[in-house]
Amino acid sequence: MTDAADTVVIEGGHVLTPDFEVREADVLIDRAAGEVIAVDDDLGGDETLDATDSLVMPGLVNAHTHVAMTLLRGYADDKPLDSWLQEDIWPVEAELTPEDIRVGTELGLVEFIKSGITGFADSYFEVPEIAAATEQSGLRANLCHAFISVGKDDEGARADAQEGLDIAREFDSAADGRITTALMPHSLTTVETEYLEEFVPQAREAGVPLHFHANETENEVDPIVDDHGVRPLEYADDLGMLTEDDFLAHCVHVDETEIDLLAETGASVIHCPASNMKLASGIAPIQELLDAGVNVGLGTDGAASNNDLDLFDEIRDAAMLGKLARGDARDVAAESAVRMATEGSASAIGLPVGELEAGGTADIAVVDFDAPHLTPVHDHVSHLAYAVRGSDVRHTICDGEILMEDREVKTLDEAAIREKASEHAADLVGRAE
Numbered sequence: 001m002t003d004a005a006d007t008v009v010i011e012g013g014h015v016l017t018p019d020f021e022v023r024e025a026d027v028l029i030d031r032a033a034g035e036v037i038a039v040d041d042d043l044g045g046d047e048t049l050d051a052t053d054s055l056v057m058p059g060l061v062n063a064h065t066h067v068a069m070t071l072l073r074g075y076a077d078d079k080p081l082d083s084w085l086q087e088d089i090w091p092v093e094a095e096l097t098p099e100d101i102r103v104g105t106e107l108g109l110v111e112f113i114k115s116g117i118t119g120f121a122d123s124y125f126e127v128p129e130i131a132a133a134t135e136q137s138g139l140r141a142n143l144c145h146a147f148i149s150v151g152k153d154d155e156g157a158r159a160d161a162q163e164g165l166d167i168a169r170e171f172d173s174a175a176d177g178r179i180t181t182a183l184m185p186h187s188l189t190t191v192e193t194e195y196l197e198e199f200v201p202q203a204r205e206a207g208v209p210l211h212f213h214a215n216e217t218e219n220e221v222d223p224i225v226d227d228h229g230v231r232p233l234e235y236a237d238d239l240g241m242l243t244e245d246d247f248l249a250h251c252v253h254v255d256e257t258e259i260d261l262l263a264e265t266g267a268s269v270i271h272c273p274a275s276n277m278k279l280a281s282g283i284a285p286i287q288e289l290l291d292a293g294v295n296v297g298l299g300t301d302g303a304a305s306n307n308d309l310d311l312f313d314e315i316r317d318a319a320m321l322g323k324l325a326r327g328d329a330r331d332v333a334a335e336s337a338v339r340m341a342t343e344g345s346a347s348a349i350g351l352p353v354g355e356l357e358a359g360g361t362a363d364i365a366v367v368d369f370d371a372p373h374l375t376p377v378h379d380h381v382s383h384l385a386y387a388v389r390g391s392d393v394r395h396t397i398c399d400g401e402i403l404m405e406d407r408e409v410k411t412l413d414e415a416a417i418r419e420k421a422s423e424h425a426a427d428l429v430g431r432a433e
């Protein structure tokens with residue numbers, strides 16, 4: 001029997017159940033176990049979170065981001081991917097310090113918690129700083145060090161890839177198991193074949209998945225076809241880079257053969273609609289991927305190509321852009337888009353998903369519907385897709401721990417982080433000028 005001192009009851013709300021039904025009920029959580037004990041009427045607990053006029057739902061999972069890029073929010077806009085990276089982002093990233101990455105990460109984690117995100121997949125640099133901030137925040141994450149070989153000599157390229165593998169081994173199961181890892185070759189055009197051939201098998205031996213950018217722009221497709229005579233995902237498959245554990249960001253420019261390959265191998269796609277729109281990368285064929293049985297998760301990418309980390313914004317973008325893709329308003333319907341941001345993302349990156357039933361994972365967001373923009377409520381799921389904003393989230397719980405109560409973040413000092421982030425961002429940009 002659970003000790004009464006270890007329970008939290010989320011009281012008086014409507015609950016989104018795993019089958020996407022909505023019913024009035026309380027939710028009782030075992031804090032130590034990080035599990036849901038019961039979803040029922042009139043439950044009592046040691047602590048109470050008020051959910052009056054609120055929807056209790058699984059926490060959102062941001063399945064592709066570069067969280068420390070919050071420091072570069074608004075730094076360089078209105079450019080396509082290649083010139084944005086080469087002319088602006090990579091030069092300023094060369095000036096990043098480990099402390100910059102710690103502060104930028106903390107800022108992003110505050111934004112996550114305040115918008116109901118309980119898990120994320122990140123790829124960047126100085127991963128020990130990102131892991132330490134994640135551990136302190138109470139969130140779940142899949143982390144990786146991104147490596148690039150293009151532009152480096154063999155020694156430098158090999159050292160970068162080895163760091164990616166070492167980090168993947170070292171931090172897997174960190175933070176009491178809340179952190180898992182992956183190996184991230186940045187993309188199929190920025191990591192040369194010989195390094196993929198050498199390091200992908202080592203990731204398999206280490207039991208870590210692959211996370212990489214794929215087919216984001218046509219500039220990531222044509223060189224592979226020209227150099228290797230096959231489409232990028234066929235090239236990736238030939239290198240053993242497509243398995244059910246792997247997750248590919250973007251997949252905007254995929255053809256039918258590549259969609260079939262994703263379905264056959266079970267590799268997941270992480271859809272990043274805001275980033276794809278902002279960088280004018282294109283419109284990913286999401287409904288075709290879903291119809292083919294491909295698992296699709298949702299990601300914000302970095303805050304410098306979005307420019308917020310609000311996954312409710314991303315859900316709406318996915319639903320809206322998905323309809324434009326084929327000119328069919330039935331495509332990427334509300335429930336489909338919300339499922340992408342919860343169970344789709346979680347299964348893609350190997351994290352548990354919040355489940356509001358006895359024995360379920362206590363990763364939960366409580367969304368306050370008591371607002372003009374959420375009135376009336378004909379359909380809670382419709383509002384989640386087309387009207388809810390991250391700022392409507394009242395409480396955030398991860399692994400049974402209360403990370404935010406009534407919009408107050410408990411595990412990180414929001415005010416101090418915002419002040420430090422502004423200082424570090426100004427200094428960083430100053431060094432890059």
Ligand SMILES: CSC[C@H]1O[C@@H](n2cnc3c(O)ncnc32)[C@H](O)[C@@H]1O
Nearest residue numbers: 066089123124146186213275301302
């Ligand atoms: C792979 S993580 C680190 C590396 O990737 C850069 N990056 C940020 N956003 C994107 C994107 O949409 N496509 C490709 N690369 C991206 C980031 O600035 C880091 O340099």
Ligand SMILES: [Zn+2]
Nearest residue numbers: 213249301302
């Ligand atoms: Zn990215």
